[in-house]
Amino acid sequence: MSDNNRTSGFRTRAVHAGGGVEPRTGAHATPIYQTSTFGYFDADRGERLFGGQESGYFYTRLGNPTVRAFEEKVASLEGAEDAVAFASGMGAISALALTFLKPGDELAFLGPLYGGTEGFFHEVLEKFGVHAWEASDLADLEARVTRRVKMVYVETPTNPTLRITDLRNTARIAHSVDALAVTDNTFATPYLTRPLQHDFDVVLHSATKYLGGHGDAIGGVVVGRADAIRELRVTGLRHVGASLGPQEAYLFLRGVKTLPLRMDAHCDGAEIVARTFDGHPAIARVYYPGLSSHVGHEIAARQMKRFGGMVSFDLRGGYDAAKAFLNNLRLFVQAVSLGDVESLSCHPASTTHQLLGPDILARQGVTPGLVRLSVGIEDPEDLVLDIERALESVVSLAAD
Ligand SMILES: Cc1ncc(COP(=O)(O)O)c(C=O)c1O
Incomplete structure (x- = not known):
């Protein structure tokens, strides 16, 4: 019926x-x-x-x-x-x-x-x-x-x-x-x-x-x-x-049919990832509407049930740091698209947003160090470990 x-x-x-x-x-x-x-x-x-x-x-x-x-x-x-x-x-x-x-x-x-x-x-x-x-x-x-x-x-x-x-x-x-x-x-x-x-x-x-x-x-x-x-x-x-x-x-x-169940799992994972890495020394800024520091947090809380499964990091070391980070992730597959049960990662400035050119990208905050994570439905602790390990490569790059 x-x-x-x-x-x-x-x-x-x-x-x-x-x-x-x-x-x-x-x-x-x-x-x-x-x-x-x-x-x-x-x-x-x-x-x-x-x-x-x-x-x-x-x-x-x-x-x-x-x-x-x-x-x-x-x-x-x-x-x-x-x-x-x-x-x-x-x-x-x-x-x-x-x-x-x-x-x-x-x-x-x-x-x-x-x-x-x-x-x-x-x-x-x-x-x-x-x-x-x-x-x-x-x-x-x-x-x-x-x-x-x-x-x-x-x-x-x-x-x-x-x-x-x-x-x-x-x-x-x-x-x-x-x-x-x-x-x-x-x-x-x-x-x-x-x-x-x-x-x-x-x-x-x-x-x-x-x-x-x-x-x-x-x-x-x-x-x-x-x-x-x-x-x-x-x-x-x-x-x-x-x-x-x-x-x-x-x-x-x-x-x-499973959208609501998957979305709750995506939101759980993204909330944990955003909170864990907010303030990390290798990251200039964590973008996640669920963080109270996010400029749109209050509006998001009004018009969204939860804050979604997408998190972006602006890495301090620019494109080199972004590449090192992405190349060292294991669970987050490097690929465009988002919203899959598997976690995905991408570098918007060189992929999805490349054609917009440097002026538009700079105006919109799509910096060379920006990486976008589509947090999947895996165990959040495993995702956190994966990100932690990949960030170590960024920190050691800065030390070189
Ligand atoms: C927010 C958003 N809208 C539209 C599209 C285009 O959708 P499709 O790739 O199914 O044509 C994308 C693709 O990544 C997207 O991220």
Whole structure:
């Protein structure tokens, strides 16, 4: 039985929403409908399906039952009217821009964002006459926003400095000029923050990260009001076509069932890592919104259930120290991406954010010594030991 009843608890919805025993065979797990096309049995029905007078599946680019089950699950968890899935987080972001922006419009964002997102804003949107500009903070956004701004875009916590944005105030500023308030909720997940409850209009995810949780599938998903999602489905899937495949949808459905359990384990580990290494002599600064020293701590405590699984360290010795640290970690695999059950580590300035160039990186605090840790669900004591050992190599480097 599908459970989209919002009065059920989060864990219940994570397990049941969008799922249920398949009526034809009694299959307990959602079947993978590995088919590109669906017979419509009768020519009149084909015409009605294509014309939108009848709803039903007819081509997987536009809809597929396994993908639909994943969309329903995420919509339920975010408390949204509807959701639409994409082949990647970037597929979702580009579909959003192509659907809701046109030449002459502006997009205002609070940086830093995921490097790929900023790259898309500057390199692709500008080509289509949409100007994307960065506000330094909410006061700056409020001072500069005009009716030309059609979309206000944020991430909270941000990638990679874990800056926190006040969602309710951002939505208020966006709505003062009738702009769409959009947030990338990849880092927080709906378990920790539900931006629609803070007046946001649209929420997107790279499902590749915590929603999937196992590092084995690429995907994206957007939630919001039913009319906005309908528009997005037409432009993003019918006209552009970055559609999620049924195999990936199955992996995400399976992953999301344990999202709340995994997120608590990620948060436990990250809290311990952040507290243990805050003040370590090799580290100039630990970025974690759960630390009371973090500038966004109070807002994070207001709008997040817990503080997430991502921690960044700004190492005193710059790039050399960062490389020595990363090369000496054993449990934290050096790789981009985040939110997997396995711990991951990366150096944003030379990888995910490389294309932004030194000026933007310096302004956004993405220093040569910054390393980002995606704390997995391993025993926190083992992760602490691993980090301690790797930091010894940084200390001995400084002594050389
Ligand atoms: C916060 C955030 N949003 C979006 C993306 C893009 O997602 P994908 O890699 O699934 O296209 C990423 C990728 O790392 C990310 O970290």
